[in-house]
Amino acid sequence: MFNPEITLKEHDEARQGEALVLENDKNVSNSRKLYIESYGCQMNFADSEIVASIMMEMGFTTTGHYKEADVIFINTCSIRENAEQRVRNRLKEFSAAKTRKPDLIIGVLGCMAERLKAKFLEEEKLVDIVVGPDAYRDLPNLIGSVDDGNKAVNVLLSREETYADISPVRLTSNGISAFVSIMRGCDNMCSFCVVPFTRGRERSRDPHSIVKEVTELSENGYKEVTLLGQNVDSYKWTSEDGSEFVNFAGLLERVALVNPDIRVRFSTSHPKDITDEVLYTIAKHENICNYIHLPVQSGNSRILELMNRTYTREWYIDRLDAIRRIIPDCAVSTDIISGFCTETEEEHQDTLSLMDYASFSYAYMFTYSERPGTPAAKKLKDDVPDEVKGRRLNEIIAKQQQSSRAELEQQLGKVQKVLVEGFSKKSDKDLCGRNDYNAMVIFPVVEGIKPGDYVNVLVERCTSATLIGRIV
Template identity: 75%
Template sequence: MLDLTHTTKEHDESRQGEALLLEQDPKISNGRKLYIESYGCQMNFSDSEIVASILLDKGFETTKNYQEADVVFINTCSIRENAEQRVRNRLKEFEAAKTRNPGMIVGVLGCMAERLKSKFLEEEKLVDVVVGPDAYRDLPNLIDKVDDGAKAVNVLLSREETYADINPVRLNSNGVTAFISIMRGCDNMCSFCVVPFTRGRERSRDPQSIVKEAQDLFNAGYKEVTLLGQNVDSYKHTAPVAEGETPGETVTFAKLLTMVAEVSPLLRVRFSTSHPKDITDEVLYAIASHENVCNYIHLPVQSGNSRVLELMNRTYDREWYMERVDAIRKIIPDCAISTDVITGFCTETEAEHQETLSMMDYVKYDFAYMFAYSERPGTLAAKRYEDDIPEDVKKRRLTEVINKQRDHSLYRYQHFIGKVCKVLIEGFSKRSEFDFCGRNDQNALVVFPIDPRYKQGDYVNVLVESCTSATLLGKIVD
């Protein structure tokens, strides 16, 4: 599960409701403008770049202003309970714009498509087109159908689609960091999660296409890539062979990490998300043996109690998770670890909640994405268990988790004070035009005064002088 919520602004990678803009114009314009607004996880933003690429080839241009768009898409997320209402409210704003521009096409993409297609299309008549995450190649055809006066839907899931041959258009790019999708779907049936139902079964992308995309990005000046998957550790690709031929080598995630890292020592490599049941020592050694593979692992725990983990169908227990943390600490001593935590899952007792807090004390995560359990329609938990923890108890437990994590983040960040970090300059600080910002190897946000000798995309050494629980503060040193 890639949902990243309830975190500080500096580490919030979910970028809820961000409009995406293509920087370059299409080669042959069809005179129509495209607006895409994305919600949710990094995978959704990566998908929006695929959508933009497909429609760019058909002559669309992009705009940041939906009021002037001919085609408006909202790329949806089903992880959080309030997501549906947020999307509905936004669609009503688009509906108002459509009264002033009757030719405007409004569509819903992504994870909400299957579940809400009838409601949005027929009952509320808020959209003209609904497209699931495996059907983006069909968008030009679907838009043509709407142009002809029909409603259009394609929410079919695929066992093969990876979009490996599509070169994503980098939207709102800083020209420094980029996402690379390495796989799609998920075979883990975590009882709280809708992803297997909205994104389908797991399939891994051809490793050569991944390496080529990384090489192309580096050649274009990018300095960091993040390999994306619902569970990157289960990445596995064996090249298809003709009948009677010997199967080729199976590329595991550890091997893929090495292949991408070898594109250039100047290209940083990150990845998200790992699953505790699948992350192997081989992956850890691949990280440790390549300086440009960042020492940072997002390892969702969800709960620190084995009974609750079993109800969540996480397929590991408390002891297994702690052993994986111990292995990370042994093989990559300075590795940062972040996590996801759910409070108030079905039947969770106070004592079991305390075990989550004690797990946090054991690991002392660098940061965490934390939220109270909200039942999602269609999930195994919704079918099997009663959502029986009162909201006030969920929120109180969440507050305790957040407070503890704030202390642990400060604890981890204080260890950087007085040390020099290698930082990739990503741009200017959101809070000050006189400061740069970037991230160190451990994915900590670092803010430091501008030095005219350096620019966006440069690596610099920063002496950390102070910190908050979310940011390191320092200055460039030679």
Template identity: 65%
Template structure:
């Protein structure tokens, strides 16, 4: 449940091959503009959509005013995200009033739940397309061009888009996401994902490795394997001769080259195995960083959330990770103010954070989502002011832990993958450590995509400051 800022800019049926992208020399007669909201899966989906649209003669533009087609790839995780999308759609509606030929569409997780409101009640869009229906975009565009409302929100048990080469939107040319599975079988009571993205299905292992290999050969130096729950990845070859679990897949991608860093997200605490941890320990290029959402430190609340583990079980999992990977960094998701949460439950969450000392945390006040198990079973009974106060306490504690974690790296010499020029100075570069910490250092003769050894001499709560070791 990673919250990302909006940004402009499953892989096909089992057994289908992945075709690497070719150099784009096409002259496009139409243009599309796309904005993505929410998690990395949505950003990866936008890249799949871009590939499908390019095949239909649409070229990407960063200027929505010159677009023939505007798409918003939406998120339903939190109410605020939906409000943002509604506001944005209203803005595009006004543009469409002045340009009737413009088509506006909604993609992704809000599509199925709000299709009637968008199309009929509020008349904000021309098309509504669910996460498993992107292949039908060309036909839906054709239908919308006639003045009809075009809809396809059907979920699939097979679709993984494995044969589609994503068009890398807003890419830095160094890091890229590679989707390895779609959907989720975990019925966490607060979460809409099983209802908006459907059941879990894993992508052909060969197509994952082929896509990652193609990225490396095109100069990328880091891939992040994506899934709602990557540790439950499980693929059988069509002839039944081969079975690949997540540890196997992780190893196959790591073996592409020692120069290709490998990350993954997200892990469910109940599913990450010792086999995965030992694979991470075996390969230096598998980053020692795990996103391990805890959601709450209270066993009682975890049970209401249907997380299927207890506080004690989660603690033992963290201890096992640190036993096998002593230098592994952890990040997490935390929800405060869930239904019936008491002050004692809240203190359990704070003490869990004191135990784990996460390097990064995505922290939210509970936002009831229509259609979820929690919305049907429980009352959202925690006052907003209490939610905000508890959230502020969690954020304050995490900031202290983040600063302490940064301070521990001062004086160390670390290997950095350069991702680009610092936002604050053209004379500086930034990159990330194996543990996902951002480092800023003088540019000198280094460039994007280089591995650089940097000695850290200072830090802020969110950034390490250093100098390259020549």
């Protein structure tokens, strides 16, 4: 099953609230079966691969059908309210399966697990296991405890855990693209976000283990890796003896040098941290994609200050200008929140005008959703009416649709290097893949061309979201 937050390679397949089922029907007699369903960001999907690895070491096999499972895990997201509601509904559906299979174990992993542990275990009685993002190594003990008739919980956060020594089981992979987690946690404390409270403080993974993982992926035929972190630009690692220091630009270069035929992407960047050094590194290496996801959230400096984003409108524009100067041919996507606390109509217009300036290739666009426990929920009033939030969001979406179309039209008549992923979703007579700028490209099947190949495609036309052409 395809879906990245797994192949994700992309943001458009990792939207908040989408589910991914880790599946790999390796049927081994008398083994217990595991089913994992994931929601939310790319990190959650990458974490599910870590969990699958740990569970398979315990002797579990995996299934893509929850009714066949002995253990069901749902890896959760707390960023958006609708994602939480979908998870609750799904848990109720899983719980109903217990009437047919009393020994079935149901567990909640990830961000919601940490935030809502008491509700899940005591009030709603929907689950048997609750495991936070830093406690997956404890799964053998927790499963054992439930087997003995107890409920089990571990949501302790860690300042050291990076799972660097665990090889992810890439059960949903297409064998072409893979995620590589380079760091965990977040120190930014944006006022609307629960991540620092559910995933803990930032800690960076040993660069040698990252390069080793990418090398192994390359040797196994993978052609693309996406380096993951809540804020990749703040990656920094120092050896114990202090003799070696690696920042994100240095790591990016090390990964790019593993194999010039393996594409390198990364997500997500923070406007306050993305440096010219990183941009020059991207420009230097052809296999680092000319695509940057740079969430702006708002185009107004007062709102950005209330969000505790630690940059201004002017700072963000400066970073856009730097990208255009150093990497002239670079696509930029973003995140935008409409209707944040106290946002006025004029401040909303600032967001629209910044979108005009930026000409984003893609955007994740949401209305503000207050998350319990965040600084905004504690200190700010969610006072923009829902109908106003909705209307402003529609205006943002309309503008972004125009921008996305314009960005795609600029690629008409040009030859694009495309990494073939497989058949188009609509026809087995067409193949699809992504170009350097993360745009989907559709083109007719040509004999001998297979997933994992690079092809040159002349773009002849486009839809609002897709380029269409032919191999040349």
